[in-house]
Amino acid sequence: MMDPPSYTNGKLFQMQPLVIDLCEICHKKVKLYVVQCKCKRKLCKNHVFSQNHECDFDYKSEGKLILEKTLVSVQPQKVDKI
Secondary structure, X not given: OOOOOOOEOOEOOOOOOOOOOEOOOOOOEOOOOOEEOOOOOEEOOOOOOHHHXXXXXXXXXXXXXXXXXXXXXXXXXXXXXX
């Protein structure tokens, strides 16, 4: 014997909204190649680069932070005089 369907909020079931990936610049439907920029936008292949979609993410300061964390400061050793 099958269980009766459960009702949620007075409905037999809830429909999920259909999610279609669209480029946020040209609003073109993107099928396979969806890129999310560091500024959190979904873009098509034509607007991937930061100069094509007026990206507001600061790549320069992020690069400086990465270099500060990964590079080791080199201190020269003192040479004894003979």
